[in-house]
Amino acid sequence: DTAVSQTPKYLVTQMGNDKSIKCEQNLGHDTMYWYKQDSKKFLKIMFSYNNKELIINETVPNRFSPKSPDKAHLNLHINSLELGDSAVYFCASSHGGRSTDTQYFGPGTRLTVL
């Protein structure tokens, strides 16, 4: 069973479009995250979210918005896509929101903006 799953695995789209990436975890975790990994393999946290609190990395453009229909899902919506949004996006989850809680990552979604 896949602990943290993401769809789609690959996403190719034109500049200006709006797209969503879905994430689901079946671990019963309370906290979920979105990360962006650029072409140099540098990981940057974008959001952390549990059912009480959304923490946003202040450097993330407001074109990016997380949506959580329930505790097991945290989807990422991106409006007006730009070339610089091309990257691999990882979803992760952890039991709690403490930094010592192990995060379990999904397989990633490779987004290419043309």
Next chain:
Amino acid sequence: KNQVEQSPQSLIILEGKNCTLQCNYTVSPFSNLRWYKQDTGRGPVSLTIMTFSENTKSNGRYTATLDADTKQSSLHITASQLSDSASYICVVSAGQFYFGTGTSLTVIP
């Protein structure tokens, strides 16, 4: 400025050999340091985590050390295997997460 720097950027070793990866950080106040392994095309997987009071932690053939005074950590891989080929990422937590740029390890037969 809070930074995490890893060295070397890339490393090629023969199967069966040992290697050590370095992580230096300037992050403060320090909470914990974690090493991740990321296989190509997959998400990172946690190998070890160390808090301020811990100076070594092992996970099979992986041993991480931490010197909080000098703000340095290392990840030692013993008797490397082909499956150890991956990127290894050091992450320091201090309220927020600070990621290193990773070391790309290639193990060749």
